[in-house]
Amino acid sequence: MATGRYPYFSRAGWLPFLVVAVAGAFVVHAAGWIWSSPFWLLCLLIAYLYRDPVREIPASPRAVVSPADGVISAVEEIRDGYLNRDAKRVLIDMSHAGVYSTRSPVEGKVLQPPHDGGADQPHGVWLKTDEDDDLVIVMHRGPLHNLPHCYVEFGERVGQGQRCGYIPLGGQVEIYLPCNSRIQVDVGSRVRAGSDVIALLVHK
Secondary structure, three states: OOOOOOOOHHHHHHHHHHHHHHHHHHHHHHOHHHHHHHHHHHHHHHHOOEEEOOOOOOOOOEEEOOOEEEEEEEEEEEEOOOOOOEEEEEEOOOOOOOOOOOEEEEEEEOOOOOOHHHHHOOEEEEEEEOOOOEEEEOOOEEEEEOOEEEEEOOOEEEEEEEEEEEEEOOOOEEEOOOOOOOEEEEOOOOOHHHHHHHOOOOOO
């Protein structure tokens, strides 16, 4: 299953960066291609950094797909401060030159967590599936302390693998899962957002 009709480039990259770079290239091009070539190279760099390729979503409603492209840096049992429960946490380190878009790991409803997660913790997003599975997604700031962007609001429904956010220059994304989830990745595993399964939800 594909992710729907979306451009190849992330919406965060269209304005102002790519449009301004293209406009500048056309304006300077009148003076000669040598003068405009840095602008065209900048366009290529922006297009590469803000790429957002289509991903094939696995046909498994119990699958939890990776919310981000990157490398698994932690898999552990931990206390989930957002929902005040024991949980399994998977931490993903995004590449600074990778795909910056984030995706919903499951289909469900977007809710406000009842707790803030604790001191110095960024805001989390609570996802509740139709089978009452509770997951929490946390997007951390990028390397320049830049804020993540979120495309969904509380009360909305999201589909599995749907584009839901963006972290400029990459960052860290963590996901809190029910304790009985079956983790499908190890520390060091490389994952792609929306297509690689990181866990399976277990229902009685």
